[in-house]
Amino acid sequence: MPVRIVVPVKAVPDLVEEIELTPDETDIDREFLKFVLNEWDAQALEEALLVKDATGAEVVVVGLHEDPDIDQALYTAIAKGADSAVKISGGEGSTRTSDRAAVFAGYLSAEPADLVLTGVQAADDLDGQLPPMLAAHLGLPHVSVVVGVQANGNAVTIRQEFAGGRSHELEVSLPAVVGVQAARQAPRYAPISRIRQAMQAGGLREVDASPGTTGPSLTVRRMYRPEAAGHAEMLTGNADEVAAKIADLLRGRGLMKG
Amino acid sequence: MVSGNIMVLAEHTGKQVSEGSYELLGKARELAAALGCQAEVALFGPRDLAAQLGGADVVVSVDHPALSEYLPEAYEQALMAVLADRNPRLILMSNATVGLDLGAALSVRWQAPLAAYVTSLTAEPAAVVATAQILGGKVLAEVELGGERGIATVVGGAFPAAAGQGDGSCAVVEFAAPAGLEALRMSLQQVLEPQEGDVDITAADVLVSVGRGIDGRDNLEVVQELADALGVPLSASRPVVDAGWLPKSRQVGKSGLKVKPKAYLMFGISGAPEHLEGMRSAELIIACNTDAGAPIFDVAHYGTTVDLFDLIPALAERVKH
Numbered sequence: 385m386p387v388r389i390v391v392p393v394k395a396v397p398d399l400v401e402e403i404e405l406t407p408d409e410t411d412i413d414r415e416f417l418k419f420v421l422n423e424w425d426a427q428a429l430e431e432a433l434l435v436k437d438a439t440g441a442e443v444v445v446v447g448l449h450e451d452p453d454i455d456q457a458l459y460t461a462i463a464k465g466a467d468s469a470v471k472i473s474g475g476e477g478s479t480r481t482s483d484r485a486a487v488f489a490g491y492l493s494a495e496p497a498d499l500v501l502t503g504v505q506a507a508d509d510l511d512g513q514l515p516p517m518l519a520a521h522l523g524l525p526h527v528s529v530v531v532g533v534q535a536n537g538n539a540v541t542i543r544q545e546f547a548g549g550r551s552h553e554l555e556v557s558l559p560a561v562v563g564v565q566a567a568r569q570a571p572r573y574a575p576i577s578r579i580r581q582a583m584q585a586g587g588l589r590e591v592d593a594s595p596g597t598t599g600p601s602l603t604v605r606r607m608y609r610p611e612a613a614g615h616a617e618m619l620t621g622n623a624d625e626v627a628a629k630i631a632d633l634l635r636g637r638g639l640m641k642g
Numbered sequence: 643m644v645s646g647n648i649m650v651l652a653e654h655t656g657k658q659v660s661e662g663s664y665e666l667l668g669k670a671r672e673l674a675a676a677l678g679c680q681a682e683v684a685l686f687g688p689r690d691l692a693a694q695l696g697g698a699d700v701v702v703s704v705d706h707p708a709l710s711e712y713l714p715e716a717y718e719q720a721l722m723a724v725l726a727d728r729n730p731r732l733i734l735m736s737n738a739t740v741g742l743d744l745g746a747a748l749s750v751r752w753q754a755p756l757a758a759y760v761t762s763l764t765a766e767p768a769a770v771v772a773t774a775q776i777l778g779g780k781v782l783a784e785v786e787l788g789g790e791r792g793i794a795t796v797v798g799g800a801f802p803a804a805a806g807q808g809d810g811s812c813a814v815v816e817f818a819a820p821a822g823l824e825a826l827r828m829s830l831q832q833v834l835e836p837q838e839g840d841v842d843i844t845a846a847d848v849l850v851s852v853g854r855g856i857d858g859r860d861n862l863e864v865v866q867e868l869a870d871a872l873g874v875p876l877s878a879s880r881p882v883v884d885a886g887w888l889p890k891s892r893q894v895g896k897s898g899l900k901v902k903p904k905a906y907l908m909f910g911i912s913g914a915p916e917h918l919e920g921m922r923s924a925e926l927i928i929a930c931n932t933d934a935g936a937p938i939f940d941v942a943h944y945g946t947t948v949d950l951f952d953l954i955p956a957l958a959e960r961v962k963h
Contacts (some may be wrong), residue, residue, distance in 0.1 A: 385821070399778050400933065412781060427884070430768070482749065504742060507777050512746030512756040520750035525715050525827040529739045529897070531743065541831065545897055546716075546739050547798075549836030549890050552711070556828040563742070565897070566884040602755045603786040605771070610782050612940030616929060619944055623952035630907070631960040632926055633944065639848050639905050640872065640961060 387441040387535050387558070389432045390497035390512065392488045393425040393461070395451040403609075410604045412508070414479075421460070424503025430567035431533050432501045433465045439535050446498075448487060450477030454481040455588060462582040463574035464480040470495075481512050483598050488514070489521035489544040490593035495590030497559060499540060504528050504563035511602045513573045521596050525556055557641030646790075648674045649682045649730035650693065651721065652811075653740055655901075656687065656710065659694045666734040667697050668805025669763055672730070676765035678937070684724050684733075686717055687860055689814070692819050697808030702728060708817035708826060711833065715745040723820040725752050732770055732792045734763075739897060741795035754791040759915070761800045770794075779915045779937045783937050798896060798919050840891040841875045848872055848905045851894060853879040855910015855931065855950055859887045865909060866870070868954050871961040877901065879917045895920035908948040913938025 397403065404413040432443045445453040445461040449471050458469035475487035492500065505513045519526030525640045531551070532543045538558050543566060545551045556562075619629045636642040648670040653660040663683075670681040680699035685692055686709040692701040702724050708716040719743060726732070733748070735741035737759055749756035757772040761782075764771050769788040775797065776783055787794065843849060850869040856862060862876075869876045876892060881892040894901050896916040906924035911917060913936055921927070922941055929942035929961070930950050939945045946953065 395899060397777065399780065402935065403777055405781070412777070467808045481746070485750070489762050509758060510774060510776055510783055512749050512758050513742060514746075516743060516745070516747035517750050520747045526743070526747065527714050527828065528742045544739065546712075547891065547897055548899065549893070552713075553827050553831040554833055555711070560827070566880075570885040577730070597860040600749075600753055600755045603788060605781045605784040605786055607781050610779065610937075610940070614940070616927075616939040616945030618939075619948075621945040621948075623948050623956040626946045626948045626953055627956035627960045628827060630944070630946075631958055633926065633928065634848070634872075634905060637904060 386480055387435070387439065388610045389435060389441050389443050389499045389501055390467070390492065390503045391425070391429050391432050391443060391445045391461070392500065392518070393429070393445060393447050393455055393508050394484070394514070395419040395447070395453050395458055396422045396423045399507060401485045409606050409608065411607060414452070422503050422506040424505055424564060426571045427567045428501040428503050428564035429461055429464065429466070429573040430569065431564050433572065434534050434568055437464065441535060442467050444468050444470060446472060446488065446491060448475050448484060449473035449590070450475060458588055459582040460574050460579050462587070463578040464572055468587070468589065470589045470591050472591050472593045474595055479508060480601065481509050481514055481517060482601060483595070485514055485517035485521060486595040487593055487599045488518055490595045491591060493516070493523055493596070494593065495591070499535070499558055500561040501533065501564055504530070504565045510604070513563060515561050516523070519561035522561070524559050524561050526561040526563070527556060529552060529565045530562050531566045533562060533564070534567050572589055647680045647682045647700070647728065648677070648729040649684055649733045650698075650727065651733060651735045651740065652685045652691070653712070653736060654691055656686065662687055662736045662738070662798050664668045664697070664803040664806035665799070665801040666736070666806065667695070668803065669796070669801045670734055671697060671768060671805065673763060679731070682728065682730060684721060686720050691815070691901050692812065692814045695812055696810040697806045698812045700813045700815060702815045702817050704817045704819055706823050708823045711830055712740060713826070713828065713830055716823055718744055718747055718773065719820050719822040722751060724817060727817070729791070731790060732787060732794065734900060735793070735795045737795040737797045745793050745795040747811065748793055752791065754793050755787060756793040756794045756795070757785050757787060760794045760796045763796070775915050778912065779918070796914050797915060828912070837889070837891060840889055843875050843877045843892055843894070844899055844901050846903055848874040849877045849901060849903045851876055851877040851879065851906060851908045851911060853884055853908065853911030854881040857910070859885070861951070862887055864951070864954050868930065868958040868961070871958045872930070879911045908938065908942070908953060911938060913935040913941055927933050
C-alpha cells in the first residue's frame with residue numbers, strides 16, 4: 385500500500401493588499417481582499433509531491449469549503465501532481481485555527497492519513513498553528529519547522545530546524561503530522577493550461593465532516609495597525625539620484641572607499 | 643488545585659539556558675509581582691542548569707535521557723505532566739521551534755487558549771492581556787487570556803533578557819519523569835550543526851541583503867556585482883535561502899543569523915517580523931522596496947520605492963567610480 389499523504393491547505397489574505405479592519409475593529413475585513421494559498425502550505429504540497437515522486441505515495445489535498453478561492457487552490461494542486469482534492473464542508477467558515485483544526489480532524493478521523501503534511505504556520509494564525517492542534521485532536525506525534533521529509537516504510541526521517549542554522553534529524557513513526565517550513569526545492573510551477581484542464585475535468589470531492597470538539601477560544605479585544613515608532617526618511621528621485629544619495633550616506637560613515 | 647503561577651518553559655543547549663528564556667522569565671517575574679503569585683520555570687534535561695535560573699522563584703525539573711536534547715514528543719509529555727500538577731495560570735514559551743511545536747498542541751490537550759506571535763503582555767486584574775502580530779506584522783491583535791489558564795508564545799527580543807537574570811537561588815522541585823517517555827514514537831538520529839567555511843555575515847561592517855523581490859536566481863548576479871563593488875558579502879531573507887539561491891549561512895532572521903552591521907542595505911525585503919528579529923539593531927538601515935506600505939519602512943532609517951533592478955546597477959556604478 386502506498387503511503388497516503390494528506391495536505392490540508394488554507395487561503396490567506398494576500399499581504400501585498402492593503403488590510404482593512406471590520407467596523408468593530410475585532411477582525412480584519414475579508415470582503416474585498418484577494419486571497420492566495422498560504423505560502424507554507426505551498427511548501428508542504430511541494431514536499432508531499434517530492435515524496436510522491438520518490439516513493440509513489442498518494443497525495444490528497446484538502447481545503448475547507450468556506451475558504452475564498454479554495455477551488456482554484458485545489459485545482460492548482462491537482463495540476464501540480466496531487467492525486468485528488470477534497471473540499472470539506474461542516475465548518476462555519478471560521479478563520480480561527482482552533483476551529484479549522486477541529487474540522488480537519490473530523491475529516492481525518494473518517495479518512496485517515498499515514499502522513500499529514502501542512503504549512504508550519506499561516507499569516508493569519510492568531511490562536512496557534514494547525515499542525516500541532518490537528519495532531520493533538522488525532523492523538524498523533526507531530527513535528528513542526530521541518531525542512532525535508534523522507535519516507536521509509538512505516539516511518540519518516542525529517543529535519544527539524546532551530547535558530548542559528550542548527551537542526552535535528554528525527555525519525556518519526558507513522559501516522560504522524562508534520563509542519564513544513566520549507567520544501568527541499570522551490571514549489572513547482574503549474575502551467576495555466578493544466579490548471580484549466582483540471583478545472584474542466586472537475587473532480588473536487590465534497591465531503592461533509594463532523595467537526596471534533598473545538599478548544600477554548602481566545603477573546604479578541606481589538607485589532608489595530610501598528611503605529612510605527614518612526615518611519616524611514618524616503619529618498620526620492622530617479623534611480624541614479626537615489627543611488628547618489630545612498631552612496632553619500634555610506635561615504636559619510638566611512639563605509640565606502642573614495 | 644489552582645496554583646495560579648506564571649510558568650516559563652526553559653530552552654537550553656545542554657550547558658547554557660537560552661537568552662530567550664531569560665526574556666520570558668523577566669516578563670514572568672513582572673507579571674507574577676503584579677498578580678501576587680510566583681514565577682516558575684519548567685526545566686527539562688540537565689538539572690544542574692537550575693543554578694542558572696536564580697531569577698525564578700521555583701524551578702520544576704524533569705531530568706531524563708529522552709529530554710537531554712529537545713525532542714517534541716518527549717517535551718510535550720513532560721510538560722503535560724508538569725502542567726497537570728502545577729496548574730499555572732499562564733505558561734510562556736518562545737514563538738520559535740519549541741513554541742511552534744508545543745503551544746498549539748497544549749492548547750488542545752491542556753484546554754487553554756493560546757495567543758501566538760506575542761510581542762507584549764500586561765497584567766490586568768481579570769486577565770493577562772497579550773498583543774499578537776498577525777499578517778506579517780501588518781496588524782496587531784489585543785487578546786485576553788482570561789480564564790484559569792492560558793498559553794502565550796512570545797516573539798524573540800520582545801522583552802529584555804536582563805530582567806530574567808537573577809543571582810538569587812530558587813527552590814528546585816524534582817519532578818518524576820512521566821512513564822510515556824519510555825514509549826516515544828519519535829527519536830533523535832543526529833544533531834546537525836551549521837556548515838562552516840562560508841563567509842561570516844555576522845562579522846561584516848556592511849551587508850547587501852536581498853529578499854523575495856529579487857524574483858529569480860539569475861537576478862542575483864546584479865546584486866552580487868554591487869556587493870563585490872562594496873567589498874562586502876551578500877545576505878538574504880528566508881525565501882531566497884529556501885529557494886536554494888543562497889546558502890543557509892547567508893540567512894538573516896529568526897531561523898537564520900542575527901546581524902548588527904554598520905550598514906544594512908536591503909533590496910526586495912518587505913520586513914516580516916521574522917526578518918526584523920535578525921537585523922533591527924543594525925546602525926544604518928537602507929531599504930529598497932516598491933511597496934510604499936511595506937513594514938520595513940517603519941524600521942529602516944532611509945527608504946526608497948525605486949525599482950531595485952534600476953537602483954542596484956546605478957548604485958554599483960557610483961561605488962565603482
